[in-house]
Amino acid sequence: MAYLQLFYVFFKVGILGFGGGYAILPMIYQEIQTFGFITHDDFSNLVALSQVTPGPIAINAATYVGFKTAGALGATVATVAVTLPSLMLIVIVSHVLSKFKENVVIQGILKGIRPATIGLIGSAFIFLGQAAFMNSASFLPDAQLTSWLGAIQWEAVIIFVIIFALMRLTKLGAILLTLVGALLGLCLPALHG
Amino acid sequence: MKTRPSSVDLFTTFFKIGFFTFGGGLAMIPFIQAEFTTKNKWLTQDEMVDIIALSQSLPGIIAINSSIFIGLRLRGLPGALMAALGTILPAFISIIAILVVLVNFEENFYVQKVFTGIKATSAALILDTVIRLMRSSLKNRFAWVMAAITFLLITIFNVNAAWGILIGALSGWIWFVYIKKI
Helix, strand or coil: CHHHHHHHHHHHHHHHCCCCHHHHHHHHHHHHHHHCCCCHHHHHHHHHHHHHCECCHHHHHHHHHHHHHHHHHHHHHHHHHHHHHHHHHHHHHHHHHHHHCCCHHHHHHHHHHHHHHHHHHHHHHHHHHHHHHECHHHHCCCCCHHHHHHCECHHHHHHHHHHHHHHHHCCCCHHHHHHHHHHHHHHCCCCCC | CCCCCCHHHHHHHHHHHHHHCECCHHHHHHHHHHHHHHHCCCCCHHHHHHHHHHHHHCCCCHHHHHHHHHHHHHHHHHHHHHHHHHHHHHHHHHHHHHHHCCCCHHHCHHHHHHHHHHHHHHHHHHHHHHHHHHHHHCCCHHHHHHHHHHHHHHHCCCCCHHHHHHHHHHHHHHHHHHHCCC
């Protein structure tokens, strides 16, 4: 039955989806091939869609594949399936941690992962920045500096600077800033090389 | 003085956050910081960073992990469920809306322009978060070195984020337990 297959596939995705967002797309593609849930074209659509829809990519994928395969109920089954592993695991880990939080080893580990995470968030800035400022062609290994510079979407850089300035100079919150950024994106012309 | 949100608060806050987060889990962080540590003092910066670290290192979708962790910490299991629901619904509703009504949404010229702006904003928000966290949470030489090493490993050496956190965990253990008694 399609619902059971959807549940199985997306439960797996929910557990094995390491490394965040785009890294899980290949895995989803393989699973879909095995069960034939959606076509290759549909999958390309999904990749494009996940860039412009809110929320985690795994949820977008689960809802999309579930809906195309088995309607609204399919979408629900897939989405619940992808969420369950997190729910179960975190409840257990949280409980264990609170019991052992005075433990010296746990404290040492936490003091280590805290700065590591800040480094991780720093790397997220680099990746998000690349996605925001550049066309994907510039990621090719033989791209030269001139083509690299030419691939920069300057209107994105301008919006970045404006938003950053607004952040420092005003009390506008993250949500309002996003709306301003969206508006700027709409109004500014493309300024590519 | 820290206060606690209700389960409904958790739902609405994560729904808001979920609605404005495009492009995956880590982009959520500035919004979590804004709503949970700056606007409302429901979590400290350190608590937030710890939760993100654990959410990244455990299996599962980082955005869901984070919301469940936060919900669990603030309001137990009901909180966790409401937080997860808030995170999932915007994505769920948008996809279904696009599949049923707004077909070819992603190819629309104006939509693409809007998203150029949103992606640029997301980069700015994350940079701001990084700067703030560097100021508030990197308090000693170990922390600075650890942050720098993890950053380099992930960006230049393409190490998977989960490994980066694991190295941090091991380093912290060895450093603070064996080398430098806390």
